[in-house]
Amino acid sequence: MRVLGVDPGSRFMGYGVVEERRGRLTHVGHGVIKVDPDAPLPHRLMVLHAELAGALSKYRPEAVSVEGVFTFRNARSALVLGHARGVALLAAAQKGLPVFEYPPARVKRSVGAGGADGKDAVARMVCALLKLEAIERADASDALAVALCHLNQGRAAGLVVGTSRSARSKSRKGAAALLADRLSPSYRRPEAR
Amino acid sequence: MRVLGVDPGSRFMGYGVVEERRGRLTHVGHGVIKVDPDAPLPHRLMVLHAELAGALSKYRPEAVSVEGVFTFRNARSALVLGHARGVALLAAAQKGLPVFEYPPARVKRSVGAGGADGKDAVARMVCALLKLEAIERADASDALAVALCHLNQGRAAGLVVGTSRSARSKSRKGAAALLADRLSPSYRRPEAR
Numbered sequence A, B: 001m002r003v004l005g006v007d008p009g010s011r012f013m014g015y016g017v018v019e020e021r022r023g024r025l026t027h028v029g030h031g032v033i034k035v036d037p038d039a040p041l042p043h044r045l046m047v048l049h050a051e052l053a054g055a056l057s058k059y060r061p062e063a064v065s066v067e068g069v070f071t072f073r074n075a076r077s078a079l080v081l082g083h084a085r086g087v088a089l090l091a092a093a094q095k096g097l098p099v100f101e102y103p104p105a106r107v108k109r110s111v112g113a114g115g116a117d118g119k120d121a122v123a124r125m126v127c128a129l130l131k132l133e134a135i136e137r138a139d140a141s142d143a144l145a146v147a148l149c150h151l152n153q154g155r156a157a158g159l160v161v162g163t164s165r166s167a168r169s170k171s172r173k174g175a176a177a178l179l180a181d182r183l184s185p186s187y188r189r190p191e192a193r
Helices: A041-059 A075-092 A104-110 A119-130 A138-152 A169-171 A173-180 B039-061 B075-094 B102-108 B120-131 B138-152 B165-184
Strands: A001-007 A012-021 A025-035 A063-067 A099-101 A159-162 B002-007 B012-023 B024-034 B063-067 B099-102 B160-161
Touching: A001 A041, A012 A041, A025 A119, A025 A138, A041 A075, A041 B075, A063 A075, A063 A138, A075 A099, A075 B039, A075 B075, A099 A104, A099 A138, A104 A138, A104 A159, A104 B002, A119 A138, A138 A159, B002 B039, B002 B138, B012 B039, B012 B138, B024 B039, B024 B120, B024 B138, B039 B075, B063 B075, B063 B120, B063 B138, B099 B102, B099 B138, B102 B138, B120 B138
Parallel strands: A001 A063, A063 A099, B002 B063, B063 B099
Antiparallel strands: A001 A012, A012 A025, A099 A159, B002 B012, B012 B024, B099 B160
Protein backbone atom coordinates (compact mmCIF):
# COMPACT_ATOMS: atom_id res chain seq x y z
CA MET A 1 0.00 0.00 0.00
CA ARG A 2 1.40 3.36 -1.07
CA VAL A 3 -0.22 6.54 0.23
CA LEU A 4 0.33 10.16 -0.71
CA GLY A 5 -0.46 12.62 2.09
CA VAL A 6 -1.23 16.25 1.26
CA ASP A 7 -1.02 19.37 3.41
CA PRO A 8 -2.84 21.90 1.22
CA GLY A 9 -2.25 25.61 1.44
CA SER A 10 -2.67 28.42 -1.04
CA ARG A 11 1.01 29.42 -0.92
CA PHE A 12 2.70 26.16 0.04
CA MET A 13 1.33 22.69 -0.56
CA GLY A 14 3.24 19.84 1.07
CA TYR A 15 3.04 16.24 -0.05
CA GLY A 16 4.66 13.08 1.24
CA VAL A 17 4.62 9.48 0.03
CA VAL A 18 4.93 6.46 2.33
CA GLU A 19 4.73 2.78 1.46
CA GLU A 20 3.90 -0.14 3.69
CA ARG A 21 4.97 -3.63 2.69
CA ARG A 22 4.64 -6.53 5.13
CA GLY A 23 4.31 -4.17 8.07
CA ARG A 24 7.39 -2.12 7.20
CA LEU A 25 7.01 1.59 6.53
CA THR A 26 9.23 3.12 3.87
CA HIS A 27 9.66 6.78 2.94
CA VAL A 28 9.23 7.10 -0.82
CA GLY A 29 9.45 10.85 -1.33
CA HIS A 30 8.17 14.25 -0.32
CA GLY A 31 8.14 17.83 -1.51
CA VAL A 32 6.64 21.26 -1.14
CA ILE A 33 4.93 23.03 -4.04
CA LYS A 34 5.63 26.74 -3.73
CA VAL A 35 3.70 29.39 -5.61
CA ASP A 36 4.47 33.02 -6.24
CA PRO A 37 2.53 34.91 -3.53
CA ASP A 38 2.22 37.88 -5.91
CA ALA A 39 0.59 35.85 -8.67
CA PRO A 40 -3.20 36.10 -9.05
CA LEU A 41 -5.15 33.42 -7.19
CA PRO A 42 -6.37 31.54 -10.33
CA HIS A 43 -2.77 31.27 -11.55
CA ARG A 44 -1.59 30.01 -8.14
CA LEU A 45 -4.34 27.38 -8.17
CA MET A 46 -3.24 26.28 -11.65
CA VAL A 47 0.35 25.79 -10.46
CA LEU A 48 -0.76 23.88 -7.33
CA HIS A 49 -3.04 21.62 -9.38
CA ALA A 50 -0.47 20.91 -12.11
CA GLU A 51 2.35 20.17 -9.69
CA LEU A 52 0.27 17.95 -7.43
CA ALA A 53 -1.03 16.07 -10.49
CA GLY A 54 2.63 15.64 -11.50
CA ALA A 55 3.52 14.20 -8.08
CA LEU A 56 0.56 11.78 -8.28
CA SER A 57 1.75 10.62 -11.72
CA LYS A 58 5.33 10.26 -10.51
CA TYR A 59 4.66 8.36 -7.28
CA ARG A 60 1.51 6.47 -8.33
CA PRO A 61 -0.06 6.11 -4.86
CA GLU A 62 -3.07 3.87 -4.26
CA ALA A 63 -4.75 6.39 -1.96
CA VAL A 64 -4.56 10.05 -0.99
CA SER A 65 -4.79 11.17 2.63
CA VAL A 66 -5.57 14.69 3.80
CA GLU A 67 -6.08 16.35 7.16
CA GLY A 68 -9.61 17.42 7.91
CA VAL A 69 -10.29 21.06 8.76
CA PHE A 70 -12.33 21.45 11.92
CA THR A 71 -11.07 24.70 13.38
CA PHE A 72 -10.72 27.98 11.55
CA ARG A 73 -8.79 31.15 12.20
CA ASN A 74 -11.57 33.02 10.45
CA ALA A 75 -14.02 32.61 7.58
CA ARG A 76 -11.85 34.43 5.04
CA SER A 77 -8.86 32.17 5.67
CA ALA A 78 -11.24 29.16 5.49
CA LEU A 79 -12.40 30.39 2.06
CA VAL A 80 -8.83 30.75 0.80
CA LEU A 81 -7.79 27.37 2.22
CA GLY A 82 -10.88 25.89 0.53
CA HIS A 83 -9.64 27.07 -2.88
CA ALA A 84 -6.32 25.23 -2.46
CA ARG A 85 -7.94 22.17 -0.91
CA GLY A 86 -10.47 22.05 -3.75
CA VAL A 87 -7.82 21.78 -6.46
CA ALA A 88 -5.92 19.15 -4.40
CA LEU A 89 -9.04 16.97 -4.00
CA LEU A 90 -9.77 17.52 -7.71
CA ALA A 91 -6.31 16.31 -8.72
CA ALA A 92 -6.80 13.11 -6.68
CA ALA A 93 -10.29 12.50 -8.09
CA GLN A 94 -9.05 13.04 -11.65
CA LYS A 95 -6.55 10.18 -11.09
CA GLY A 96 -9.39 7.96 -9.85
CA LEU A 97 -7.87 7.76 -6.36
CA PRO A 98 -9.83 7.40 -3.11
CA VAL A 99 -9.32 10.31 -0.70
CA PHE A 100 -9.31 9.82 3.09
CA GLU A 101 -9.67 12.55 5.65
CA TYR A 102 -8.43 12.39 9.27
CA PRO A 103 -8.94 14.76 12.18
CA PRO A 104 -5.74 16.65 13.12
CA ALA A 105 -5.63 15.07 16.59
CA ARG A 106 -5.66 11.57 15.11
CA VAL A 107 -2.87 12.49 12.69
CA LYS A 108 -0.73 13.60 15.64
CA ARG A 109 -1.54 10.50 17.69
CA SER A 110 -0.73 8.22 14.80
CA VAL A 111 2.89 9.41 14.78
CA GLY A 112 3.11 9.37 18.59
CA ALA A 113 2.76 13.10 19.16
CA GLY A 114 0.30 14.57 21.65
CA GLY A 115 -2.52 16.98 20.95
CA ALA A 116 -0.56 19.90 22.41
CA ASP A 117 2.60 19.14 20.45
CA GLY A 118 3.60 21.53 17.69
CA LYS A 119 4.79 20.99 14.15
CA ASP A 120 8.39 20.49 15.34
CA ALA A 121 7.40 17.50 17.47
CA VAL A 122 5.41 16.01 14.57
CA ALA A 123 8.44 16.46 12.28
CA ARG A 124 10.74 14.73 14.80
CA MET A 125 8.37 11.77 15.16
CA VAL A 126 7.96 11.47 11.38
CA CYS A 127 11.76 11.48 10.97
CA ALA A 128 12.13 8.78 13.62
CA LEU A 129 9.42 6.58 12.09
CA LEU A 130 10.77 6.93 8.55
CA LYS A 131 14.49 6.96 9.46
CA LEU A 132 15.07 10.40 7.98
CA GLU A 133 17.66 12.83 9.32
CA ALA A 134 15.51 15.91 8.88
CA ILE A 135 12.66 17.30 6.82
CA GLU A 136 13.30 20.81 5.69
CA ARG A 137 9.72 22.07 5.87
CA ALA A 138 6.72 21.51 8.14
CA ASP A 139 4.39 21.35 5.10
CA ALA A 140 6.20 18.18 4.00
CA SER A 141 6.43 16.57 7.47
CA ASP A 142 2.72 17.25 8.06
CA ALA A 143 1.95 15.63 4.70
CA LEU A 144 4.05 12.56 5.62
CA ALA A 145 2.25 12.42 8.99
CA VAL A 146 -1.17 12.27 7.36
CA ALA A 147 0.07 9.55 4.98
CA LEU A 148 1.38 7.61 8.02
CA CYS A 149 -1.95 8.15 9.75
CA HIS A 150 -3.75 6.38 6.92
CA LEU A 151 -1.27 3.50 7.00
CA ASN A 152 -1.05 3.22 10.80
CA GLN A 153 -4.59 3.77 11.92
CA GLY A 154 -6.65 4.33 8.84
CA ARG A 155 -7.65 0.74 8.35
CA ALA A 156 -10.40 0.98 10.88
CA ALA A 157 -10.98 4.65 11.32
CA GLY A 158 -10.57 6.35 7.95
CA LEU A 159 -13.22 8.80 6.90
CA VAL A 160 -13.72 8.43 3.19
CA VAL A 161 -14.18 11.74 1.48
CA GLY A 162 -13.76 10.33 -1.98
CA THR A 163 -14.08 7.03 -3.68
CA SER A 164 -12.92 5.94 -7.04
CA ARG A 165 -15.12 6.23 -10.05
CA SER A 166 -14.13 3.13 -11.97
CA ALA A 167 -13.70 -0.58 -11.48
CA ARG A 168 -10.04 -0.11 -12.31
CA SER A 169 -9.44 2.20 -9.43
CA LYS A 170 -11.74 0.19 -7.19
CA SER A 171 -9.40 -2.76 -7.61
CA ARG A 172 -6.52 -0.55 -6.49
CA LYS A 173 -8.21 0.59 -3.28
CA GLY A 174 -7.19 -2.31 -1.10
CA ALA A 175 -8.64 -3.64 2.08
CA ALA A 176 -8.01 -0.54 4.15
CA ALA A 177 -10.02 1.69 1.86
CA LEU A 178 -12.80 -0.82 1.50
CA LEU A 179 -13.09 -1.18 5.26
CA ALA A 180 -13.12 2.59 5.62
CA ASP A 181 -15.83 2.68 2.93
CA ARG A 182 -17.97 0.48 5.12
CA LEU A 183 -17.40 2.89 7.97
CA SER A 184 -18.28 5.87 5.86
CA PRO A 185 -21.54 6.66 7.69
CA SER A 186 -19.25 8.34 10.20
CA TYR A 187 -18.08 10.70 7.48
CA ARG A 188 -19.12 14.19 8.34
CA ARG A 189 -20.25 15.76 5.12
CA PRO A 190 -19.38 19.45 4.94
CA GLU A 191 -22.38 21.70 4.55
CA ALA A 192 -23.27 22.29 0.95
CA ARG A 193 -24.06 25.75 -0.22
CA MET B 1 -16.57 41.32 -25.83
CA ARG B 2 -18.03 38.04 -24.58
CA VAL B 3 -18.07 37.34 -20.84
CA LEU B 4 -18.95 34.20 -18.92
CA GLY B 5 -20.21 34.85 -15.41
CA VAL B 6 -20.04 32.12 -12.77
CA ASP B 7 -22.01 31.64 -9.57
CA PRO B 8 -20.03 28.86 -7.90
CA GLY B 9 -21.52 26.50 -5.36
CA SER B 10 -20.62 22.98 -4.30
CA ARG B 11 -24.01 21.54 -5.32
CA PHE B 12 -25.13 23.92 -8.07
CA MET B 13 -22.86 26.04 -10.21
CA GLY B 14 -24.56 28.59 -12.43
CA TYR B 15 -22.99 30.12 -15.50
CA GLY B 16 -24.22 32.70 -17.97
CA VAL B 17 -22.72 34.14 -21.15
CA VAL B 18 -23.38 37.67 -22.41
CA GLU B 19 -21.91 39.44 -25.40
CA GLU B 20 -21.61 43.14 -26.06
CA ARG B 21 -21.18 44.38 -29.63
CA ARG B 22 -21.41 48.10 -30.40
CA GLY B 23 -23.12 48.82 -27.11
CA ARG B 24 -25.79 46.12 -27.53
CA LEU B 25 -26.02 43.33 -24.95
CA THR B 26 -26.95 39.87 -26.19
CA HIS B 27 -27.74 36.76 -24.19
CA VAL B 28 -25.62 33.91 -25.55
CA GLY B 29 -26.46 31.09 -23.16
CA HIS B 30 -26.68 29.96 -19.58
CA GLY B 31 -26.93 26.82 -17.52
CA VAL B 32 -26.66 25.24 -14.13
CA ILE B 33 -24.25 22.42 -13.40
CA LYS B 34 -25.87 20.10 -10.87
CA VAL B 35 -23.97 17.49 -8.92
CA ASP B 36 -25.19 14.51 -6.95
CA PRO B 37 -25.33 15.74 -3.33
CA ASP B 38 -24.62 12.19 -2.15
CA ALA B 39 -21.42 11.89 -4.16
CA PRO B 40 -18.13 12.35 -2.31
CA LEU B 41 -16.76 15.90 -2.40
CA PRO B 42 -13.75 15.12 -4.67
CA HIS B 43 -16.10 13.54 -7.22
CA ARG B 44 -18.46 16.54 -7.08
CA LEU B 45 -15.50 18.87 -7.68
CA MET B 46 -14.46 16.77 -10.68
CA VAL B 47 -17.93 17.09 -12.22
CA LEU B 48 -18.08 20.86 -11.57
CA HIS B 49 -14.62 21.37 -13.09
CA ALA B 50 -15.27 19.21 -16.16
CA GLU B 51 -18.64 20.77 -16.93
CA LEU B 52 -17.47 24.35 -16.45
CA ALA B 53 -14.43 23.63 -18.65
CA GLY B 54 -16.90 22.28 -21.22
CA ALA B 55 -18.97 25.49 -21.08
CA LEU B 56 -15.81 27.60 -21.49
CA SER B 57 -14.87 25.56 -24.56
CA LYS B 58 -18.37 25.80 -25.99
CA TYR B 59 -18.92 29.53 -25.50
CA ARG B 60 -15.28 30.73 -25.84
CA PRO B 61 -15.61 33.87 -23.68
CA GLU B 62 -12.85 36.47 -23.55
CA ALA B 63 -13.16 36.93 -19.79
CA VAL B 64 -14.67 35.26 -16.75
CA SER B 65 -16.51 37.23 -14.09
CA VAL B 66 -17.27 36.02 -10.58
CA GLU B 67 -18.89 37.52 -7.51
CA GLY B 68 -16.52 38.23 -4.64
CA VAL B 69 -17.25 36.70 -1.25
CA PHE B 70 -17.19 39.23 1.53
CA THR B 71 -19.72 37.92 4.00
CA PHE B 72 -19.91 34.41 5.36
CA ARG B 73 -22.61 32.38 7.05
CA ASN B 74 -19.88 30.57 8.93
CA ALA B 75 -16.33 29.34 8.44
CA ARG B 76 -17.35 25.81 7.49
CA SER B 77 -19.61 26.99 4.68
CA ALA B 78 -16.81 29.35 3.56
CA LEU B 79 -14.46 26.34 3.38
CA VAL B 80 -16.93 24.33 1.28
CA LEU B 81 -17.68 27.29 -1.01
CA GLY B 82 -13.91 27.75 -1.38
CA HIS B 83 -13.58 24.20 -2.77
CA ALA B 84 -16.12 24.90 -5.54
CA ARG B 85 -14.79 28.37 -6.23
CA GLY B 86 -11.24 26.99 -6.44
CA VAL B 87 -12.08 24.55 -9.23
CA ALA B 88 -14.05 27.28 -11.09
CA LEU B 89 -11.11 29.72 -10.97
CA LEU B 90 -8.81 26.84 -11.97
CA ALA B 91 -10.93 26.05 -15.05
CA ALA B 92 -10.74 29.71 -16.16
CA ALA B 93 -6.98 29.91 -15.57
CA GLN B 94 -6.41 26.67 -17.50
CA LYS B 95 -8.08 28.30 -20.52
CA GLY B 96 -5.78 31.31 -20.16
CA LEU B 97 -8.71 33.60 -19.38
CA PRO B 98 -8.57 36.67 -17.12
CA VAL B 99 -10.88 36.45 -14.09
CA PHE B 100 -12.62 39.51 -12.65
CA GLU B 101 -14.22 39.74 -9.25
CA TYR B 102 -17.00 42.15 -8.23
CA PRO B 103 -18.56 42.87 -4.85
CA PRO B 104 -22.15 41.57 -4.58
CA ALA B 105 -23.56 45.09 -4.13
CA ARG B 106 -21.98 46.25 -7.37
CA VAL B 107 -23.37 43.22 -9.23
CA LYS B 108 -26.86 44.13 -8.03
CA ARG B 109 -26.44 47.81 -8.90
CA SER B 110 -25.16 46.98 -12.37
CA VAL B 111 -28.48 45.33 -13.28
CA GLY B 112 -30.50 48.06 -11.58
CA ALA B 113 -31.37 46.16 -8.42
CA GLY B 114 -30.88 47.62 -4.97
CA GLY B 115 -28.76 46.26 -2.16
CA ALA B 116 -31.80 44.97 -0.29
CA ASP B 117 -33.33 43.29 -3.34
CA GLY B 118 -33.39 39.51 -3.39
CA LYS B 119 -32.53 36.98 -6.06
CA ASP B 120 -36.00 37.29 -7.61
CA ALA B 121 -35.52 40.99 -8.30
CA VAL B 122 -32.08 40.33 -9.80
CA ALA B 123 -33.60 37.63 -12.05
CA ARG B 124 -36.36 40.02 -13.23
CA MET B 125 -33.84 42.76 -14.06
CA VAL B 126 -31.57 40.31 -15.88
CA CYS B 127 -34.55 39.06 -17.93
CA ALA B 128 -35.52 42.64 -18.82
CA LEU B 129 -31.97 43.60 -19.83
CA LEU B 130 -31.45 40.48 -21.94
CA LYS B 131 -35.01 40.19 -23.30
CA LEU B 132 -35.60 36.78 -21.77
CA GLU B 133 -39.01 35.58 -20.61
CA ALA B 134 -37.73 33.79 -17.53
CA ILE B 135 -34.67 32.11 -16.13
CA GLU B 136 -35.48 28.87 -14.41
CA ARG B 137 -32.86 29.05 -11.67
CA ALA B 138 -31.34 31.81 -9.53
CA ASP B 139 -27.86 30.26 -9.95
CA ALA B 140 -28.08 31.06 -13.67
CA SER B 141 -29.58 34.56 -13.30
CA ASP B 142 -26.93 35.45 -10.71
CA ALA B 143 -24.26 34.25 -13.13
CA LEU B 144 -25.73 36.37 -15.95
CA ALA B 145 -25.84 39.34 -13.56
CA VAL B 146 -22.13 39.09 -12.78
CA ALA B 147 -21.37 38.81 -16.51
CA LEU B 148 -23.48 41.94 -17.11
CA CYS B 149 -21.65 43.65 -14.26
CA HIS B 150 -18.34 43.16 -16.02
CA LEU B 151 -19.76 44.48 -19.31
CA ASN B 152 -21.70 47.38 -17.77
CA GLN B 153 -19.40 48.65 -15.10
CA GLY B 154 -16.32 46.51 -15.20
CA ARG B 155 -14.37 48.68 -17.55
CA ALA B 156 -13.29 51.05 -14.85
CA ALA B 157 -13.93 49.21 -11.64
CA GLY B 158 -13.08 45.55 -12.18
CA LEU B 159 -10.92 43.90 -9.60
CA VAL B 160 -8.63 41.54 -11.41
CA VAL B 161 -8.20 38.26 -9.60
CA GLY B 162 -6.54 36.55 -12.50
CA THR B 163 -4.65 37.48 -15.58
CA SER B 164 -3.69 35.44 -18.53
CA ARG B 165 -0.43 33.58 -18.70
CA SER B 166 0.40 33.86 -22.39
CA ALA B 167 0.72 36.43 -25.10
CA ARG B 168 -2.07 34.63 -26.93
CA SER B 169 -4.54 35.18 -24.16
CA LYS B 170 -3.19 38.66 -23.48
CA SER B 171 -4.27 39.63 -26.96
CA ARG B 172 -7.76 38.34 -26.18
CA LYS B 173 -8.13 40.38 -23.01
CA GLY B 174 -9.41 43.54 -24.59
CA ALA B 175 -9.40 47.08 -23.34
CA ALA B 176 -11.65 46.48 -20.36
CA ALA B 177 -9.38 43.85 -18.88
CA LEU B 178 -6.26 45.88 -19.55
CA LEU B 179 -7.78 48.91 -17.89
CA ALA B 180 -8.81 46.79 -14.94
CA ASP B 181 -5.26 45.42 -14.84
CA ARG B 182 -3.97 48.93 -14.39
CA LEU B 183 -6.38 49.37 -11.53
CA SER B 184 -5.36 46.15 -9.89
CA PRO B 185 -3.70 47.75 -6.83
CA SER B 186 -7.25 48.00 -5.54
CA TYR B 187 -7.48 44.22 -5.63
CA ARG B 188 -7.89 42.93 -2.13
CA ARG B 189 -5.77 39.84 -1.93
CA PRO B 190 -7.32 37.17 0.28
CA GLU B 191 -5.17 36.14 3.21
CA ALA B 192 -2.83 33.33 2.33
CA ARG B 193 -2.49 30.44 4.68
